[in-house]
Amino acid sequence: MLKEVRVKAQKKNYAFVGYGIPDYKYVIDKKEAIKKKNVAYLIEDECFGVIAPDFVMNSYQYFYLNSTTGILIDGFLAIEENELLAIAPEDVLKIEVTSGVVVDALYGKSRVISVFTNGNRSKLVYDRLHAVKVNIDGFYTPRVFYSPTPDQAELDYKLEVRNTLYWNPYVHPDKTGNATVNYYNTKVETKVKVALEGITATGIPVVKNTYYTIKK
DSSP states (O other): OOOOOOOOOOOOOOOOOSSOSOSEEEEOOHHHHTTSSSHHHHHHHHSTTTSTTTOEEOTTSOEEOOTTEEEEETTEEOSSGGGGGGSOGGGEEEEEEEESHHHHHHHSOSEEEEEEEOSOOOSOOGGGTTOOOOOOOOOOOOOOOOOOOHHHHHHOHHHHSOSOOOOOSOOOOOTTSOOOOOOOOOSSOEEEEEEEEEEOTTSOEEEEEEEEEEOO
16 A cells, blocks of 8 residues: 655775785674774674684783784775774774785785775774763653552642543553453542543554533
């Protein structure tokens, strides 16, 4: 019943590299990347079993690689490995690890770690060295509509005069299609409107209004 929907997305254009097909390729999940302190940690955690032997951390929380491994950042060979700290982990799109004679001929290294970013490297991220950024969902208790008992209403006249007697957003009928709700009426003689709004299992909206009268 619905019309055709076309989803369009912009193609990701990565920086050019001349080494051809990589040995390993890792597409980075932004939600996981933002939890890392810096890109060095991101590489070590995401590139399972590939980077660990070459990645070393000294007492100053900086990272360096051995002389046989180089780092490419958007296609350019990094002068020093700590240039990784100038990239926010969530800005990394993909990481590739490549080795072989082509890599040796192009970069003078037996292996390169190629980091592809979205181009956003305008701010340094040194402040993440001693912090972990994690978004935690807060605790939320669903609100319950307050419906006073007759005894409570007698203590406070304002409770007797209520514009809304009962409200429940979760009313589900049983197998027979019936549902039961319980609430206290106001002691004021008045006409009460009952408004039912919902949706069926097949997505059809339902609206029904009825009335009844409160009398002493």
